[in-house]
Amino acid sequence: xxxxxxxxxxxxxxxxxxxxxxxxxxxxxxxxxxxxxxxxxxxxxxxxxxxxxxxxxxxxxxxxxxxxxxxxxxxxxxxxxxxxxxxxxxxxxxxxxxxxxxxxxxxxxxxxxxxxxxxxxxxxxxxxxxxxxxxxxxxxxxxxxxxxxxxxxxxxxxxxxxxxxxxxxxxxxxxxxxxxxxxxxxxxxxxxxxxxxxxxxxxxxxxxxxxxxxxxxxxxxxxxxxxxxxxxxxxxxxxxxxxxxxxxxxxxxxxxxxxxxxxxxxxxxxxxxxxxxxx
Amino acid sequence: xxxxxxxxxxxxxxxxxxxxxxxxxxxxxxxxxxxxxxxxxxxxxxxxxxxxxxxxxxxxxxxxxxxxxxxxxxxxxxxxxxxxxxxxxxxxxxxxxxxxxxxxxxxxxxxxxxxxxxxxxxxxxxxxxxxxxxxxxxxxxxxxxxxxxxxxxxxxxxxxxxxxxxxxxxxxxxxxxxxxxxxxxxxxxxxxxxxxxxxxxxxxxxxxxxxxxxxxxxxxxxxxxxxxxxxxxxxxxxxxxxxxxxxxxxxxx
Numbered sequence: 001x002x003x004x005x006x007x008x009x010x011x012x013x014x015x016x017x018x019x020x021x022x023x024x025x026x027x028x029x030x031x032x033x034x035x036x037x038x039x040x041x042x043x044x045x046x047x048x049x050x051x052x053x054x055x056x057x058x059x060x061x062x063x064x065x066x067x068x069x070x071x072x073x074x075x076x077x078x079x080x081x082x083x084x085x086x087x088x089x090x091x092x093x094x095x096x097x098x099x100x101x102x103x104x105x106x107x108x109x110x111x112x113x114x115x116x117x118x119x120x121x122x123x124x125x126x127x128x129x130x131x132x133x134x135x136x137x138x139x140x141x142x143x144x145x146x147x148x149x150x151x152x153x154x155x156x157x158x159x160x161x162x163x164x165x166x167x168x169x170x171x172x173x174x175x176x177x178x179x180x181x182x183x184x185x186x187x188x189x190x191x192x193x194x195x196x197x198x199x200x201x202x203x204x205x206x207x208x209x210x211x212x213x214x215x216x217x218x219x220x221x222x223x224x225x226x227x228x229x230x231x232x233x234x235x236x237x238x239x240x241x242x243x244x245x246x247x248x249x250x251x252x253x254x255x256x257x258x259x260x261x262x263x264x265x266x267x268x269x270x271x272x273x274x275x276x277x278x279x
Numbered sequence: 280x281x282x283x284x285x286x287x288x289x290x291x292x293x294x295x296x297x298x299x300x301x302x303x304x305x306x307x308x309x310x311x312x313x314x315x316x317x318x319x320x321x322x323x324x325x326x327x328x329x330x331x332x333x334x335x336x337x338x339x340x341x342x343x344x345x346x347x348x349x350x351x352x353x354x355x356x357x358x359x360x361x362x363x364x365x366x367x368x369x370x371x372x373x374x375x376x377x378x379x380x381x382x383x384x385x386x387x388x389x390x391x392x393x394x395x396x397x398x399x400x401x402x403x404x405x406x407x408x409x410x411x412x413x414x415x416x417x418x419x420x421x422x423x424x425x426x427x428x429x430x431x432x433x434x435x436x437x438x439x440x441x442x443x444x445x446x447x448x449x450x451x452x453x454x455x456x457x458x459x460x461x462x463x464x465x466x467x468x469x470x471x472x473x474x475x476x477x478x479x480x481x482x483x484x485x486x487x488x489x490x491x492x493x494x495x496x497x498x499x500x501x502x503x504x505x506x507x508x509x510x511x512x513x514x515x516x517x518x519x520x521x522x523x524x525x526x527x528x529x530x531x532x
Contacts, residue, residue: 180364183332184378184429185354194377198368275368275409 063245072249081234085253088230091147092219095154100211102155103162104204110163111170112196128160132218136225150222150229157218161210169203170196202276205269212261216254285310285433285465286331290340293326299490300326304340306484306493308433313459313466315480317473317523323491324469328435331467332356344433354382357431361438363418365410371397371421372406378429396428399458416447423455427462436468440475449507452478456505473523477501478510485523487530494530497523 047065054064063071075081110117110124136153143149173196181191223232231250238246269276286308293301300323308314318324329335330342333349333356342349344356357378365374373380375396379389397403400420410418419439426434440448452475459466459479470476476483480499487494501513510516 176360176362176364177366179334180358180360180366180377182334182352183356183358184381184425185352186381190381194369194380195366198366201368273368275411 060242060244063248067245068248068252071243071245072252075234075246075249079234081250081253084230084234085257088219088223088232089257091150091222091230092154092215095151095218096158096211096215098151099155099158099215100162100208103159103207103211104166106159107163107166107207108170108196108200111167111200117167124160124163128164132156132160133221136221140226145227149226150219153222153226154215154218157214157221158211161214162204162207165203165207165210166200169200172203173199198273201273202269205265205273208265208268209262212265213258216258216261220254283310284308285312285344286467287343288327288331288340289343291327291330291337291342292339293323293330293335294338301337302490302492304491304493308465308467309482311463311465312481313468313479314482314484315468315470315476316484316486317470317476317527318486318491319488319527320471321491322486322488324486325437327491328358328437328467328469331433332358332435354429355432357426357429357434359419359422359426359434359436359439361441363410363415363422363442365418365421365425367410369409370406371402371408371410371413374410374421375424375428377425392428392430393424396424399427399461400424401454414447415443416451419443419451420454423458427458431464433465433467436466438469438471441470448475453507455479456503456507460504473520473527474511476523477516477519478505478507483523485526485530487527494526 050065052064054062054067057063072081106120106124110121132153135156139149139152139156143152177195177199178191181195186194219230220232220235223230224236228236231254235247235250235254238250284307288304288306291301291304291306292299304323304327306327316324316327326335330337331349333342333351333353336350344353366377369377372393375393376389379392384392394403397406400423402417402420402424405413405417410421413421419442422439426436440451443451456479468476468479477499483497483499485494485497486492497519499515499519501510501515
C-alpha cells in the first residue's frame with residue numbers, strides 16, 4: 001500500500017469548481033463549433049448545387065455562382081457600381097433617419113396622449129393599411145423625380161412600421177412601474193426619462209428592424225419608379241438586357257446590404273438596451 | 280412621542296363603479312409602530328394602502344399625514360410592492376438609487392445611503408446586477424432597500440412576501456424583524472397571512488370584506504427582539520391566532 005497524501009475535499013473545492021467551469025466552457029464551445037459546421041456545410045451544398053445547376057442551364061436563365069461573382073467584380077471594377085451603391089445607401093440612410101425619427105416622435109406622442117391619438121390615429125392606421133407603392137405616382141407628381149422624391153418615398157416606407165410599434169410600446173408600458181415612479185414622487189419628465197423611454201427602447205428597435213426591410217423596399221421602388229438611379233438603375237438595366245449574371249450579382253449586393261443594416265440595428269439594440277440581452 | 284400619530288384614516292370610503300370597496304374606515308397609525316393589516320383578498324386593503332400614499336384619493340373621508348390631508352404621493356412615504364416593481368433596465372444600485380435620483384440628492388450622500396440600504400438587506404456585492412439575474416427573494420430585498428434608501432417616515436408594504444416561496448418568506452420575515460429593529464420606522468404592512476401578521480406586528484388591524492371595513496384592532500403583546508420561531512413558541516401566539524381566525528371567518532359570513 002502506498003501512502004498518498006489525501007488533500008481534503010473542502011480544500012480542493014476551488015480547483016474542482018474551476019474544472020467544472022472549464023468543462024462547461026468546452027461543451028459550449030463544442031456546441032458552437034457544431035452549429036457553425038452545419039452552417040458552413042449547408043452553404044457549401046447550396047453553392048455547389050447552384051454551380052452545377054448554373055453550369056447546365058441556358059445563360060439567359062441561370063448562371064453558375066462563380067460567373068455571378070466575376071460579374072460582380074466586373075460591375076465594381078469597370079462599371080462604377082460602387083458609386084451606385086454609395087448613392088443608394090446615402091439615400092436610404094437619409095430616408096431611414098428622417099422616417100425613424102418622425103416615427104418615434106409621433107409614436108411616443110400618440111401612445112402617451114389619448115387626445116393626440118384621437119386626432120391623428122385614424123389617418124395613421126388608414127395609411128398603414130395602404131400599400132405604399134400606390135402613393136408613388138402622387139409623390140412623383142408633387143415632388144418630381146429627383147432625390148427629394150426618393151427620400152420621401154423611403155420615409156413613407158420607414159415611418160409606418162416604426163410609428164405603429166412605438167405606439168404599441170408606449171401603450172404597453174407596465175402600469176405598475178409607472179405607479180412605482182409616482183409613489184416615489186417622479187415628475188412627468190422624470191417618468192418619461194426613467195420609465196417610459198427605457199421601456200419603449202426594445203419596441204423602437206423592433207420597429208427599426210422592420211423599418212430596415214421596408215426602407216430597402218422603398219429604396220428600390222424609389223429608384224425604379226422615379227428617375228432611374230443607384231442600385232435600382234443597375235438592376236433594371238441589367239435585367240432588361242437579359243444580363244443574368246450581373247443581375248444576380250446586384251441582387252447579392254442588395255442582400256448583403258440588408259443583412260449588414262439588420263446587424264447594425266441589433267448592435268444598436270445591445271448598446272441601448274443591455275438589460276434586454278444580459279443573462 | 281410614543282403615542283403620536285403618523286397617519287390617520289378618517290371615515291374613508293371608496294367605490295369602484297357602484298360597489299363599495301371601503302366603507303367608513305377609521306384607522307390610526309402610531310409613530311414608529313409596526314402595523315399589520317390582515318384581511319381576505321378583495322377586502323380593499325391594497326386600495327387602502329394606495330390611498331395612504333396618495334396614489335388614489337378617497338371618495339369620502341380623509342387621510343391625514345402629519346396634520347395635513349394626503350392628496351398626492353408623498354416624499355415622506357415609501358412603498359414596497361407585491362410584484363417588486365423593479366426597473367428591468369436599471370441595475371440593483373440604480374434601482375435602489377431611484378428615489379434619491381428623483382430628489383436630486385447630492386451624489387456623495389446618496390451613495391452612502393444607497394450602499395447602507397443595500398448592505399442592510401444583505402445584497403452587498405450584487406450592485407451591478409440586473410433584476411433579471413436575481414431570485415425572487417433577492418428582488419424583494421432590492422425593493423426593500425429602495426424604500427429604505429428613501430428614508431421615509433412611513434413605509435407601506437403591500438403583501439411584499441406573497442410572491443416568494445415559503446422558506447424564502449420566513450427568511451425575509453426574519454430579516455425584516457432585524458432591519459426594523461435597526462431603523463424603527465413606522466410600517467404599515469399588508470398581508471393575508473395571520474402568522475406573518477403576528478410575527479411582525481405591534482398591532483394588527485383585521486379587515487372584513489363586502490364592503491371592506493375594519494373589524495377589529497388587536498395588540499400583539501409579544502416582546503422584541505423576536506424571531507420567527509420565538510414568536511411561534513410564545514404562549515400568546517396560539518390564542519392570538521385563534522381569535523384573529525374567528526374574526527376573519529365571522530366577518531366573512
